[in-house]
Amino acid sequence: SQTIHQWPATLVQPVGSPLSLECTVEGTSNPNLYWYRQAAGRGLQLLFYSVGIGQISSEVPQNLSASRPQDRQFILSSKKLLLSDSGFYLCAWDPILNYGYTFGSGTRLTVV
Amino acid sequence: AQTVTQSQPEMSVQEAETVTLSCTYDTSESDYYLFWYKQPPSRQMILVIRQEAYKQQNATENRFSVNFQKAAKSFSLKISDSQLGDAAMYFCAYMKTSYDKVIFGPGTSLSVIP
Numbered sequence: 135s136q137t138i139h140q141w142p143a144t145l146v147q148p149v150g151s152p153l154s155l156e157c158t159v160e161g162t163s164n165p166n167l168y169w170y171r172q173a174a175g176r177g178l179q180l181l182f183y184s185v186g187i188g189q190i191s192s193e194v195p196q197n198l199s200a201s202r203p204q205d206r207q208f209i210l211s212s213k214k215l216l217l218s219d220s221g222f223y224l225c226a227w228d229p230i231l232n233y234g235y236t237f238g239s240g241t242r243l244t245v246v
Numbered sequence: 247a248q249t250v251t252q253s254q255p256e257m258s259v260q261e262a263e264t265v266t267l268s269c270t271y272d273t274s275e276s277d278y279y280l281f282w283y284k285q286p287p288s289r290q291m292i293l294v295i296r297q298e299a300y301k302q303q304n305a306t307e308n309r310f311s312v313n314f315q316k317a318a319k320s321f322s323l324k325i326s327d328s329q330l331g332d333a334a335m336y337f338c339a340y341m342k343t344s345y346d347k348v349i350f351g352p353g354t355s356l357s358v359i360p
Contacts, residue, residue: 168347172289177337177352193347222289226348234281234341235348237291 136161140225140238147245153198153212155241157225160206165227167208168235169200172222184208220245248273250340250351258357259328266313267323267354269338276300279341280314280321281348286334294336297321325356333358 140157147153159165166185170178180193182200190200197216201209208225222242226235249272259265271280282294297305297314305312309329313322325332338351 170350178350180347180349183347224291226291234279234283234293234296234339235291236293240289240291242289 136229136236138225138227138236138238140241142241143239144242145244147215147243149217149245150214153210153215153219153243155210155223155225155243157208157210157238158206159227162206162227162229164205165229167202168226169208169210170224170226172224172240174221178224182210215245217245219243248275248340248342248349250338250349252336252338252351252354254354255352256355256357258359259325259332260359261328261330263328264324264326265328265356267325267336267338267356269321269323269351271319271321271338271340271351273319273340273342275342277343280312281339281341282310282312282321282323283337283339283350284332284334285337285353286331291337295323328358330358330360332356 137160168183169181171181172178184190184202198212222240224240225238228235251270278299280297284292284294295305295307295310304314309326311324335353335355337353339348341348
């Protein structure tokens with residue numbers, strides 16, 4: 135079966151520390167993958183998307199970066215976190231053409 | 247650029263009653279897809295319903311239905327027989343073409359009053 139996994143679920147990190155969030159998809163190959171951020175009480179902002187290994191498109195210039203080292207793995211990173219990086223991060227993919235996204239369970243990141 | 251607007255930040259409905267959430271969007275495309283997503287307190291995003299722009303018939307999924315007005319670029323969600331479990335944030339979303347990026351509206355927070 136096709137599933138998407140995202141971890142960790144919750145993360146509290148100090149300002150200036152590095153970040154690594156991971157997302158993996160099972161049961162498919164060459165999926166399109168997306169990273170969204172949701173600030174408190176607000177909508178979803180697309181951060182990065184990837185159509186294949188090593189192919190990353192950035193939507194918003196910021197303190198974050200993304201990588202796709204394997205076909206079904208999508209990683210969101212930062213070298214030095216800022217307070218403004220706090221939020222809820224969601225990974226998504228589109229398992230069926232034109233049927234919208236399936237989302238991971240999200241990571242709640244608090245930068246202190 | 248495409249945009250999605252939800253003019254109702256918060257709404258409430260009595261249990262068993264009907265509520266309609268509004269959404270408008272801006273696009274110059276003729277073919278596209280529209281979605282409503284639900285985000286309950288668990289924050290898991292759940293696809294509620296989808297509409298293909300080239301289909302005139304409004305989509306329906308059990309108690310959820312949409313009123314798609316292409317000329318007006320309006321896509322409202324009607325929830326009938328509201329249940330406590332319907333309390334959530336609802337996001338309207340737009341996608342231009344296959345495998346294109348999905349653009350989300352700011353969301354409407356729905357409360358269900360027992």
